[in-house]
Amino acid sequence: MANQWATSGVDLHLEPHAPGGLRRGLTDALRDAVRSGRLGPGTRLPSSRSLAADLGVARNTVAESYADLVAEGWLTARQGSGTRVAERAVVRPADTAR
Numbered sequence: 001m002a003n004q005w006a007t008s009g010v011d012l013h014l015e016p017h018a019p020g021g022l023r024r025g026l027t028d029a030l031r032d033a034v035r036s037g038r039l040g041p042g043t044r045l046p047s048s049r050s051l052a053a054d055l056g057v058a059r060n061t062v063a064e065s066y067a068d069l070v071a072e073g074w075l076t077a078r079q080g081s082g083t084r085v086a087e088r089a090v091v092r093p094a095d096t097a098r
Contacts (some may be wrong), residue, residue: 009020034069
């Protein structure tokens, strides 16, 4: 699965590969997209069904990844309102020139 992204209007451009399996790879890829600022605070993510179809994975894989990131504070989820990137400061790497 090379360079996958959702077609829901949000360019996720995810590569969900990790030694821990597909779920961990997806969770890490989403976390990195939020951490880097590629997915800004308040950005609405595609439904688990839609993202699963786009990536060619099981819906539970996406739902569990979303749940993990909600528990970690990276995402927020409200029934009927969807899943969004949490409002929090973006942590960027320190400037190495200093």
